[in-house]
Amino acid sequence: MTKKLAIIFTGGTISMKFDPELHAAIPALNADEIVSTLKNIEDIADVEVINYANLPSPHITPSIMMDVYHLVMEKLADPTIDGVIVTHGTDTMEETAYMLDLLIDSPKPVVVVGAMRNFSELGYDGASNLSAAICTAVSDRSRDKGVLVVMNNEVNAASQVTKTNTLSLDTFKSPEFGALGIVDNDEIIYYRSIVSRQVIGSKKIEEKVALIKAVAGMESDMIDFCIDSGYKGIVIEAMGRGNLPPQMVPGVKRAIEKNIPVVLVSRCNTGRVLYTYGYEGGGKQLRDMGAILGGNLPGQKARIKLMLILGRTTDYQEVKELFELNLY
Template sequence: MLNNKVAIIFTGGTISMKIDPRINAAIPALSSEEIMAMVTNIEKFTNIEIINFSNLPSPHITPEIMMDLSSLVKKTVDRHDITGVVITHGTDTLEETAYLLDLTIDSKKPIVVVGAMRNSSELGYDGSSNLSAAICTAISKNAQNKGVLVVMNNEVNSAAEVTKTNTLSLNTFKSPELGPLGIVDNDEVIFYRDILQKQYINTETIETKVALVKCGPGIGSDIFDFYINNGYKGIVIEALGRGNVPPTMVKGIKKAIDENIPVVMVSRCPTGRVLDTYGYEGGGKHLKNLNVIFANNIPGQKARIKLMLILSITNNINTIKNYFKN
């Protein structure tokens, strides 16, 4: 008799979609039971408990919904009869949800987020194979104490490191800086390395009024006036290169900081950290002197999620800086 149980929380996404012939486009259609029926022989490995959370495309997932999901995952993973938790999710915002779960849940049990790049009407539907790999990961003792994991295309990545890199490819989820933690091979999880560190933000709420601004040549400060006037509590900038902005943006950045709105900076480059290398107007050194917060090497979408969580518990600039050092 099997002595483990995996809870699978279904939230929607391409993994639960098929083509509607009336509009010739993919829509949410499959039930959780229909999806599980395609995961053959899984009963030989573990007992399954299905939890229906939602059936939403991932662009419909909001930060508030992510927090509701986090609360459900916490309650589920705390149960003595649960070995691990798998969450199905659409891939467009999968990395944000996985990262939020990673930051807000403190558990040694495996928590795995999974999705699909092809809907069930397409040849080569990858939903069932991805889900089976995720379940194999969730029952592995080797997957304990590794934070939230993302399993796609038989690769295991840390939620803190992974990002969606391609609009179509089955291997779209990658960790550009360090590579995957491991693989799923012949129903066995093999880890090549451990996570670097695990950060925990103890909060049950989230501050949603956090903006994300992408930097480009000649962009000015008007957008900062909009966010300041509309009560935004934080701003994340995807800066150029090593962490620099056009001089036309500096006025807006300074105004936001003077209004006690924390401004966090990442690079728009796919890899590499931001640093105060350049001393010209709008350069990293100038921005650091203005009290811009450097977010190391995470992408803008993750920095925004992190700042949302931090602002739910503090707006102290030094405390926020300490969170972003890790």
């Protein structure tokens, strides 16, 4: 029996064409036009198309991500729907996918997909990527795996994948652990599974969460700005193992004293943060001060996670426990 999938189109390069007047790519294609590029798709799945939006990736906000989540949940609750696919621009794809992964607790496959080349370019990859996403979503092997990102015939976990290159078709990688599997000859082949994943039962998000990247000689002024501007949480991409210039320490201390959670992740591409160093600004001092450790999450994902947790609770200890769950 042919499975039924819901495909929610949100926009991105997969929906764009080259505009001769602007000499640049702009949103142009609707969902039906994109689906029409797929050959023999009716042999694989019965597709329900939802034209949610046609937004460039940088136009996607956390509130839009939440709106997409509610739409995905509505479709997952439909007993006739076997899986959901979300098309998305690649610049913020990993953030939306990770938010969905933290919120959705369903055995049905949920796949996020996009394109690196617009419809007017030679080698438009939108059709092949969407075809691979459909093959992934109809497979029973894709159940109970959380949210998946499918690009360039590779299947990655939303919790681990990131965009690594500005133009390559194979830009989406999981640098720490590698892909979960591949799509080959219209068949999904998995090589590994996620050991554990976290679902955060949050009904809303706290959008006032800042992301700061630490660099040599940085002081506390940016942290102070976030405190004075009413930010409810701060994520800092620290150096190496989770260390900061000593001039940033007073700002971290002030934020924590004002019950503003400070999460430390690393600006390195791989590796987790840990309380290894005890010098001024070292991870041990920051940890003892109350800073939360973000494991091996990149800054943009740590921000999404903190937004969801703060939407559920503002108790500092509870925020810390929820954030570090399964990370240490």
